[in-house]
Amino acid sequence: MSDRLPGFSTLAVHAGAQPDPTTGARATPIYQTTSFVFNDADHAASLFGLQAFGNIYTRIGNPTNAVLEERVAALEGGTAALAVASGHAAQVVVLQQLLQPGDEFIAARKLYGGSINQFSHAFKSFGWNVVWADSDDIASFERAVTPRTKAIFIESIANPGGSITDIEAISTVARKAGVPLIVDNTLASPYLIRPIDHGADIVVHSLTKFLGGHGNSLGGIIVDAGTFDWSTGGKYPMLSEPRPEYHGIRLQETFGNFAFAIACRVLGLRDLGPALSPFNAFMILTGIETLPLRMQKHCDNAKAVAEFLAGHPAVASVSYAGLASDKYNQLARKYAPKGAGAVFTFSLKGGYDSGVSLVSKLQLFSHLANVGDTRSLVIHPASTTHSQLDDAAKVKSGAGPDVVRLSIGIEDKEDLIADLEQALGA
Amino acid sequence: MNHDAYPDNYIRGILNSVKSIAMVGASPVNVRPSYFAFKYLAQRGYDMIPVNPGHVGKDLLGKPFVASLSDIGRPVDMIDIFRNSSHIMPVVEEALTLDPLPKVIWMQLGARDDAAAAKAEAAGIKVVMNRCPKIEYGRLSSEISWMGVNSRTLSSKRPPAPTQGMRLSLNRMSVGGGDTAASDRAAKNKSEQS
Numbered sequence: 001m002s003d004r005l006p007g008f009s010t011l012a013v014h015a016g017a018q019p020d021p022t023t024g025a026r027a028t029p030i031y032q033t034t035s036f037v038f039n040d041a042d043h044a045a046s047l048f049g050l051q052a053f054g055n056i057y058t059r060i061g062n063p064t065n066a067v068l069e070e071r072v073a074a075l076e077g078g079t080a081a082l083a084v085a086s087g088h089a090a091q092v093v094v095l096q097q098l099l100q101p102g103d104e105f106i107a108a109r110k111l112y113g114g115s116i117n118q119f120s121h122a123f124k125s126f127g128w129n130v131v132w133a134d135s136d137d138i139a140s141f142e143r144a145v146t147p148r149t150k151a152i153f154i155e156s157i158a159n160p161g162g163s164i165t166d167i168e169a170i171s172t173v174a175r176k177a178g179v180p181l182i183v184d185n186t187l188a189s190p191y192l193i194r195p196i197d198h199g200a201d202i203v204v205h206s207l208t209k210f211l212g213g214h215g216n217s218l219g220g221i222i223v224d225a226g227t228f229d230w231s232t233g234g235k236y237p238m239l240s241e242p243r244p245e246y247h248g249i250r251l252q253e254t255f256g257n258f259a260f261a262i263a264c265r266v267l268g269l270r271d272l273g274p275a276l277s278p279f280n281a282f283m284i285l286t287g288i289e290t291l292p293l294r295m296q297k298h299c300d301n302a303k304a305v306a307e308f309l310a311g312h313p314a315v316a317s318v319s320y321a322g323l324a325s326d327k328y329n330q331l332a333r334k335y336a337p338k339g340a341g342a343v344f345t346f347s348l349k350g351g352y353d354s355g356v357s358l359v360s361k362l363q364l365f366s367h368l369a370n371v372g373d374t375r376s377l378v379i380h381p382a383s384t385t386h387s388q389l390d391d392a393a394k395v396k397s398g399a400g401p402d403v404v405r406l407s408i409g410i411e412d413k414e415d416l417i418a419d420l421e422q423a424l425g426a
Numbered sequence: 427m428n429h430d431a432y433p434d435n436y437i438r439g440i441l442n443s444v445k446s447i448a449m450v451g452a453s454p455v456n457v458r459p460s461y462f463a464f465k466y467l468a469q470r471g472y473d474m475i476p477v478n479p480g481h482v483g484k485d486l487l488g489k490p491f492v493a494s495l496s497d498i499g500r501p502v503d504m505i506d507i508f509r510n511s512s513h514i515m516p517v518v519e520e521a522l523t524l525d526p527l528p529k530v531i532w533m534q535l536g537a538r539d540d541a542a543a544a545k546a547e548a549a550g551i552k553v554v555m556n557r558c559p560k561i562e563y564g565r566l567s568s569e570i571s572w573m574g575v576n577s578r579t580l581s582s583k584r585p586p587a588p589t590q591g592m593r594l595s596l597n598r599m600s601v602g603g604g605d606t607a608a609s610d611r612a613a614k615n616k617s618e619q620s
Contacts, residue, residue: 006580006601015601016571019584039590051462053564053572061572069574074601080575247457254459256535256558258575265574 008075008191009292016070017285030282031063050246050254050266060270064278068285072211072221073261075190075288076203079226080261082269083219083281087186087206088118089274090220091153094182094202096272097238097263098150101127105151106144108135108165110158110397113385115184119153138169145177150235152179156195157187157336159371160381160405161319161398162344164331171199178235180228186210187343187371191295192336201228202260209372210342213287213294217280222264226257238263294374294410299339301416302408308417309346314354314424316402320344342408343371345381345398352401355380359404361423364415371407376416379405429543429555434578434600437562440530440552441596444503445473447559448495448528450517451508452476454486460508460534461486463560470563471593475502495520504530506559507537514539518546527551532559567594 006014017028036055038044046052055061065083073081084090099105107119109132119130133140135154152174154165167183174181180201185193189210195203205211207219230239230252239259242248246266252259269275299322306320321328322340332340348354358378359367365378369385379385386399394400408416427436447467453460454476468474468487476486479493492498495505495517505528507517514533521528522545531546533539535558543553564570568577568585579598586592 006599010580011601014580014582015576018568018581021585021587024584043590046462046465049457049462051457052466053569055572061574063572066572066574070571070576073574073576074578078576080573082574249457249459253536256556256561258573261574 011071011074012291013289015074016067028064028067028282028285031058031278033062033278034058050249050262058278059273059275060265062275062278062281064285065276065281068207068219068276068281068288069221071285071288072190072205072207073223075194075291076185076223077190077194077196077225078203078223078261080258081221081223082261082264083207083221083276084269085220085274085276086218087184087204087208087220088114089272090204090206090222091115091118091184092123093264093268093272093274094204094222095123095128095151096268097260098180098236099126099128100237102129102148103127103150104129104131104146104148105153106131106133106141106149107153108133108155108158108170110135110161110163111153111155112159112184112186113381113387113389113397113399116386116393116397117388135163135165135170138166138173141170141173142176145173145179149177149179151182152177153182153184155184155187156193157321157341157343158398159187159343160345160385160403162187162321162328162341163319163398164321164328164335164340166331167193167195167198167200167335174201175199178232187341188336189291189295191292192299192338192341196223196225196227198335201225207284208370210295210298211288211291211372212284213291213372213374214283215370215373215375217283219276219280219284222261224258224261224264226260228260230259238267243267295342296339297410298342298372298408301410301413302342302344302406303339304413305406305408305416305420306344306346308420312421312424314349316347316349318344318346319398320346343405345403345405347400347402348404352382355402355404356383358423362419363422364411364419365406371405373407374410376409376411377407381405427547427553429538429540429553432554432557434566436552437554437557438566438596440504440532440554441559441563441566444530446475446500446502447472447504447506448475448477448498448502449506449508450477450495452478452486452491453508454481454484454491459558463506463508463534463558466560467563469591471591495524501526502528504528504532506532506534508534509537511537511539515542518542521551522546522549530554532557534558535561563594563596566596566598568598569594 069081182202183195183200203223230236310318321332381399481491533555538555578601581598
């Protein structure tokens with residue numbers, strides 16, 4: 001047995017999956033069952049006590065979901081992962097392990113609008129207080145650190161403008177503060193950026209986007225990098241202290257460098273309940289097999305479309321880090337050399353009205369609130385995903401009234417450009 | 427040996443070759459990690475010997491406790507030390523008096539004593555620190571994948587349906603790695619505190 005490292009595309013097809021022991025099925029079976037039979041009472045007790053490897057109930061774990069978990073953990077270079085019902089569920093489960101009521105976490109202001117809402121309102125009601133910082137000003141993260149800070153949260157490629165975050169600089173702030181860095185890697189996917197290689201301690205995804213790739217199944221995932229020491233200073237009692245619900249087990253002592261993923265499963269998913277359907281796990285797994293092929297095509301198409309828009313007289317500006325003239329191009333070359341992603345924004349000289357008109361005239365682009373589909377998508381963030389922000393916050397998060405967001409699919413780029421040309425021209 | 431990151435082949439070689447394991451610090455309390463690691467390794471076919479002076483006269487899953495390594499009275503292939511870093515050295519020193527010497531000294535997850543490791547290695551004994559043999563067996567066999575853990579191995583072979591007490595194949599293709607920086611730091615902090 002050699003210790004040779006397989007490449008990314010090999011892992012995308014094989015990691016976590018092997019022929020089914022019972023039937024020999026080569027594709028991962030959909031274990032569409034709620035529960036699993038125990039061998040005997042002793043086996044059941046061992047499973048419930050976290051003492052044996054195995055399945056109990058699909059809210060805690062499922063063999064189809066486990067393949068997805070290992071697959072994404074391998075692609076991200078993490079020690080373990082936990083699949084959940086959505087990207088939002090991943091964020092709740094992660095922060096539940098880290099924050100007590102009254103604690104704080106620092107988040108980059110440029111985020112998916114849904115995350116801004118979740119952090120500002122839902123999490124506030126749990127007593128988890130978000131403190132905003134600006135990814136373009138690393139010192140703003142340092143200034144936001146207080147003794148109650150428990151985590152820092154950023155996106156690798158940030159919604160909606162596709163800007164690239166300096167993960168290493170922010171991970172230095174996190175390390176100095178003694179808190180984990182959480183990176184939402186949804187828009188990059190591990191094909192473009194592996195945040196753990198740049199200092200992330202936890203990676204989260206909406207699997208609904210590029211990883212699934214087809215826009216037909218919701219899902220989310222949490223990847224444990226295995227890099228954070230949870231025992232220091234008693235700051236993370238869920239990981240370091242005896243857990244009464246498991247006979248006084250200490251998760252870090254028992255599970256070492258994948259203790260965080262186990263905490264998310266046995267304290268988060270088990271008790272909060274946002275389990276992923278095994279059917280969705282199967283659909284997303286199928287998508288991941290072609291991630292490297294799709295992601296490259298997404299990026300190549302996005303660059304061609306961005307270049308076309310940048311040269312069009314009706315367009316005021318294009319925000320795409322893959323363009324040489326873009327503010328984030330240096331960071332894109334460093335963090336995402338294969339491509340700067342496929343989600344970006346541009347603004348029209350005609351402002352709000354011409355944005356609305358463009359969306360209505362497009363024939364191939366679909367007007368909807370998702371990204372990372374095989375199909376090209378268009379949305380006007382100011383009136384949809386970011387509509388619950390006030391005007392100043394809209395501009396700060398890159399979703400001003402004149403801004404249109406595109407998610408470029410894997411169609412032929414000539415057809416996408418022709419569609420935009422007819423919609424802009426008339 | 428670089429004790430920060432073990433090649434899979436090193437761990438695989440140990441788990442494939444040892445037959446008897448004396449577990450120092452084995453606990454009869456069924457919620458302690460040493461108890462369920464002992465039980466798992468016994469179920470996977472290892473000849474397990476519980477070592478704990480506080481429980482002599484009792485047995486652990488049918489195996490009688492002995493007070494110390496020298497009381498075992500027969501050769502053992504591996505010594506698995508379930509003690510804190512600060513209690514490792516005396517156990518290693520006792521192990522070095524055994525005849526024949528054990529082939530492997532394994533220190534549990536969270537436990538690390540580089541001086542003790544150097545002594546054992548100087549005597550030709552293989553050393554593993556800050557790892558759990560149950561986790562490593564589960565990882566190399568991919569049994570641990572049930573918990574979403576990255577086994578860092580691949581296989582296109584159809585495995586036999588696992589039954590109780592069955593040895594599992596550890597000979598899957600390795601994806602490499604083995605770094606556990608965080609748990610190493612945790613162990614280091616603990617030994618500095620003690």
